[in-house]
Amino acid sequence: MIRITIIGSGNVAQHLIKAFAKSELVEIVQVHSRKKEKLATLLEFDKITDSFEDLKEADLYIIAVSDNSISDVSQQLPFQNRIVVHTSGAASLEVLDSKNRKGVFYPLQTFSKDKDVDFSAVPMCLEAENTFDFRVLETAAKGISNVVFAINSDQRKALHVSAVFVNNFTNHLYQIGQEICEEHQVPFEILRPLIQETAEKINTLNPADAQTGPAKRNDSLTIAAHLDYLNTENQKNIYKILTQSIQNNGKKL
Template structure:
């Protein structure tokens, strides 16, 4: 059994707790949280600790906290030469302090507190200083996921930027669409079948092949009508995205 402890109490930490708790090859032994109430439901055999000195020996410690405090947390760990991994999509391997062996265990997914996910479908990107540590990380990742990737720090930074476009920006566009619907007394639900079809289409086609709409077909009359309808930042976003589609993603 691989013994794992998780440091942190946010969304990523909470989902990792649930995933590891279901595994037969990983023993989750502790969750560290500075908060007295971590807000995470723990299985009975997993202890919640608030003092770094109370951390027991484990094969792997996963730091699942916001990017800005990873270095601080790793520097406060009261031991040396143990395997420490962070879960950040942007911070380099070197963010972990030099007292311990450095690694990355990055699950590429959007996590919300009250939305369950199937971890078996989540890609886990792993990186380590040493080959033996990489092998342990890979075994740990495969205990909860069917999709594991060896990704270095530069690749992971690029992947995180790509994920922002694919997820965060896309979700913001959903928010704009929701505002337009509400402002015109229509339910956002009317767009959901379109959203589902758009997402499912790229499982069979490339994004370029799947692109449709007035910008793709250079329908200048429809584009002009849309821009006349919109105001403020919505018009600006519409214009930038339209030009980008028309240029096929090339520099504007």
């Protein structure tokens, strides 16, 4: 059994706590949080500490904080030569303090506070400096997920940038669509089946093959009408950029 300490209390940390609590391969030794009460509903209060000096010995320490805080947190750890990893998709191994053995334990998923996640389907992207440490990470990852990958820092950066496109940017487009609907008193719910169908296509089709719409068909009259209909420059600019990108992709094919 892998004994784990989690440092952090945000969305990623809280979802990891919930997932590890159900695992038979992992034991949560301790969780560090500056606000202990924030985690009081997730585990025993005596397992929560707000002091780095009070951290107990564990097989693996997972830093689940903002990217900007990883380096500072790793420097404050009062021990050496233990396995310390972060959960960031963008940060490299080098942000971790060299007094400990470095690694990455990156769950590639979007985490929201009040939305439960089935961790068994979450891809776990792992990186370590040696084979022994990787096996520790792999055991911990397999304790909560059925999808585990060895991913180096450069590959993880590519994944994270790609994830911003397919997740964050896509969700922002949902928001714009909702704003347009609300502005014209149209229920956004009407679009939900379309959103669902588009997402499900990715299970069977290459994204380029699944592309449809006026840009793909080069329906210039429809494109012009849409641009004339949109009320803000931001919406018009986004529409133009994405239309041009789709059309340029078609030329490459």
